[in-house]
Amino acid sequence: MGVAKYTKDERGAIKEVTYQSGIRVKPVYGPEDLKKAGFTYEQDLGAPGEYPFTRSIHPQSYRSRAWTTRQYTGFGTPEETNERFKLMIANGQNGLNVAFDLPTQMGYDSDHPLAEGEVGRVGMAIDSLKDFETAFAGIPLDKIGSGLTINAVATIMMAMYQAAAEKFGYSKDQISTTPQNDILKEMIGRGAWIFPVEHGVRLVGDSIEYAVKELPKSNPVSICGYHIRESGATPAQEIAYAFEIAKAYIDNVTARGIKPEDFVGRFSFNFNVYGNLWEQIAKFRAARKLWAKMLKTEYGVTNKKTLFLRGLFGGGGSGLTKEQPENNIMRGAYYALGAALSGAQTTALCSFDEAYTIPTPRSALLSLRTLEMLMDEVGLRDTVDPLAGSYFIETLTLEMEEKIVEEMKEVQKWGGMTKSISEGFIQRKVSRQAYEYEKGLQSGEYRKVGVVPTSESGDSPDQETEKTAVELHEYNQEWAEKSKANLKELRRTRDNKAVTKSLKDLETAARGSDNVMPHLVNCCHAYATVGEMAGVFRDVFGEWNEPDFY
């Protein structure tokens, strides 16, 4: 039943409940539980907007402002992505969350042999600044912030975003971008890594340093527990590993002589909302508190706003099922409720058809509407942290905090996050858990409604459902042809001497310890391609060899 473990007696009454993070839940909670856990309002909660921010980072939370919705969008050519961006904005979306195709994510141009069949497939294809100019044409970049879902070459896309904004006449201090830029999580899950661990972390460090000095409104890194959770981590590990990753980046930047106080306020997080509702809510409340505590005690951060755990808490794709895809519409709504009860500042939902295809405009809009209903129809904006004081939620929040700390200690015992990933400790642990969980789902130990059909008998109805409920997103071979033709034209018409010079400067910076960012901005302005810039990094840094996962 559910994603937690349930033991029942012969009459079907629930005897034991154990959450994925390893917490046993009692049938009834009362004041004695809070007393036993040593709970005090001042120390464990505090007023919303006050340390340790368990309740909220803002005193008025959704009263002052509803959450920001950022559906993940982008496919095909920059022209088509631009149209979809405008459609989402016209429909009320107030931030962009940009999807790039795999060749772009992996630093290859559209005409690279490895890009074949992939150009524009899972996101938009970007080869040069020309494409960014098209994709963001007519978008008010001083008002709309953009999340860029890019990691291994995040530095390149950040530079390109700045270059495009400058072309449109905005200055770099007006724009707000959040590149995902979390390479360590790519090495645990999602897999869009290129360079070895230490070089990957250096690039993240370069972009943070640059943002601190040059891009006052941008958030250079969004640490993603989300994908770690998708890969098989428990909710407690999701937070623990994200925090340990954050520490690896903090250490890189402080080694450059910058104080944590001056930059950690720019970190944001991307966390997953799927699983048991209460466990999710407790997870987020504990995470806000722990992050603030950690920054204060371990890194000496004192500025209140710098202690905020900011982020996107979004509905997880792993929770959705391929079977009976329309059920995912309701699942998404419950995840969104969890996110709202957790005080998510920014949110997004996987669309119901994502087990099959890239969301269509119809399904993406459905997700957006689901999020709006919570804010505008059913009352989630009424009061801050409505579950505070619940015997159960407060006990659970304290227990989650303990579990997260336990998981962080294990990573520290392994030698910190960079080492744990280089050696494959985390990947092996998470894959093994994913396997055990999947076995549990298949044996019925865990239950997903509609997956092990209980009311239907015989043949799976999925094939019929797919035909009626899901409209498949078609891949268009013309995207690749068009990108390739544009690229050819670009190489012919740009000032190739300027390109070569900018790439040479980039190489010198990459080999030395100069920050690569200003050089990348120059490369972008000269219309160097993503493949050319990433090619410089490939030559200088080499590529990562994954450790065995067995």
Add this chain to the structure above:
Amino acid sequence: METTHKIRVLIAKPGLDGHDKGAKIVALALRDAGMEVIYSGLHQTLEQIVQTATQEAVDIIGLSIMSGAHLPICKRLITMMKKQGLDDIRLTVGGVIPYQDIPGLKEMGVAAVFPGGTSFEDIITGMNNLFE
């Protein structure tokens, strides 16, 4: 082929997609079912996959594809396998595969398709059945 030896499977991730949870858990399940499993790692070219399959003398290649590019990838791989005389290696594919694409994949020579949501048991039986 008589299965006097353990079935050897290469679980491979072709192309640029890095979503490897499915590949990894299927690898673990096949191993627990007594098969010898080699995992390719991420970002493999089809040339690399064919080379590993030859070197490791596998009986089955199990491709894991999430990006939607299963049709062109399988088509190219089959052509390459035929060219190199690897017709005895069975090609199977899993991942985000719409049901409507299964007949097309089978037609081009894919021996079995295991779309996301297929149980471990069905994958294991499906693979064993390829040698009956």
